[in-house]
Amino acid sequence: EAGVTQFPSHSVIEKGQTVTLRCDPISGHDNLYWYRRVMGKEIKFLLHFVKESKQDESGMPNNRFLAERTGGTYSTLKVQPAELEDSGVYFCASSPDVLAGELFFGEGSRLTVL
Amino acid sequence: GDSVTQMEGPVTLSEEAFLTINCTYTATGYPSLFWYVQYPGEGLQLLLKATKADDKGSNKGFEATYRKETTSFHLEKGSVQVSDSAVYFCALSFSGGYNKLIFGAGTRLAVHP
Numbered sequence: 505e506a507g508v509t510q511f512p513s514h515s516v517i518e519k520g521q522t523v524t525l526r527c528d529p530i531s532g533h534d535n536l537y538w539y540r541r542v543m544g545k546e547i548k549f550l551l552h553f554v555k556e557s558k559q560d561e562s563g564m565p566n567n568r569f570l571a572e573r574t575g576g577t578y579s580t581l582k583v584q585p586a587e588l589e590d591s592g593v594y595f596c597a598s599s600p601d602v603l604a605g606e607l608f609f610g611e612g613s614r615l616t617v618l
Numbered sequence: 619g620d621s622v623t624q625m626e627g628p629v630t631l632s633e634e635a636f637l638t639i640n641c642t643y644t645a646t647g648y649p650s651l652f653w654y655v656q657y658p659g660e661g662l663q664l665l666l667k668a669t670k671a672d673d674k675g676s677n678k679g680f681e682a683t684y685r686k687e688t689t690s691f692h693l694e695k696g697s698v699q700v701s702d703s704a705v706y707f708c709a710l711s712f713s714g715g716y717n718k719l720i721f722g723a724g725t726r727l728a729v730h731p
Contacts, residue, residue, distance in 0.1 A: 508661060535717065546622070547662075547707065547721040559716060595662065602716045605650050605669070609661035 506530065508610035510596050516616045522584040525613045529578070529598030535559075536579050537599075537607060538571060542592035550594075553579060565590075586617045620645045624708050624722035631698055631729050639693040639725045641682075641708035649710035651675075651684055651691040652719070656705045665693075665706070698729045 509528045517523050529536045538550040550569070551561040555576035564571070568587070573579040583590050593614050597607035625640040643649065653665040653675070666675030671686035680695045691708060708722040 537717070539719075539721075541724075544723065546723045547719075549718050549720070552716055552718060554716075560718065597662075599717055605652065605667060605711055605717055606664045607662075607717055607719065609654075609656075609663065611659065611661045 508596055508598050508608055510594075510610035510613045512613060513611065514614045514616070516618065517586055518618050519588055520585045522582065523586055523615060525581045525583075525594050525596075525615070527579045527581070527596030527610060529596070530600075530608055533598035533600050533608070534576065535599045535602060536573060537597040538579070538581055539595040539597065540592050541595065541612075542589070547595065550581075583615070586615075588617050591615055591617045620649070620710065620720050622708050622710055622720055622722035624706075624725050627705075627724075627726040629725060629727045631727070633700055633729055633731050634697045635729075637693070637695040637698045637702075637727070639706055639708075639727070641691045641693065641722060643689050643691065643708075643710050645689070645710060645712075647712055648686075649712050651682070652709045652711070653680070653682055653691070653693050654707040654709060654721075656707070656724075658704070662707065698727070700729050700731055703727055703729045 536553040541547045549563040552559045553573040570582045593612040597609045650669045652667045654662040655665045666677040668675040668684035709719045
């Protein structure tokens with residue numbers, strides 16, 4: 505069974521440009537999460553989808569970030585326009601339910617904004 | 619607010635040494651506690667967990683005990699191997715919290731032969 509996959513693994517862009525990160529969760533997992541780790545600090549929650557609906561987006565930093573989950577399958581996270589402080593590693597995770605506490609993470613997408 | 623604090627790394631050990639990575643938390647309720655591990659080139663994966671006070675989580679020779687009195691969940695292993703080299707993250711979540719994890723900053727462990 506395929507795990508959570510993320511693309512691209514690394515993206516380098518200039519300040520002001522746009523980047524779109526993609527996450528394909530494990531098949532059948534209704535819950536999809538985005539997290540971010542900046543500069544070796546804590547991994548911080550961004551948002552949570554249940555199928556195609558946003559359950560919790562309290563961690564989204566500002567309106568430059570837009571997350572979507574088309575048809576309850578894959579998800580995209582767009583940053584437009586990117587700023588220097590957006591650099592970090594963006595992790596996607598999925599889970600089949602919200603009871604057991606275990607999330608299955610992808611390898612992360614490293615974003616570098618110059 | 620709720621938070622997790624881990625000892626700073628990197629932690630460098632020789633093979634077969636004893637490992638302790640300290641983790642303490644601040645929480646308004648009674649969270650579940652987790653250790654996740656990220657091996658090089660891989661995503662985070664759950665190492666062990668404990669859901670209530672005095673529970674001990676264990677996996678792959680690692681152990682951690684949920685200590686409510688000291689609000690701690692220290693990770694231990696009696697004899698580390700080179701293959702244990704990774705970044706370890708302590709985390710908490712609340713029942714009914716939809717698996718929303720609050721992580722510590724992570725501790726990098728390097729084990730050399």
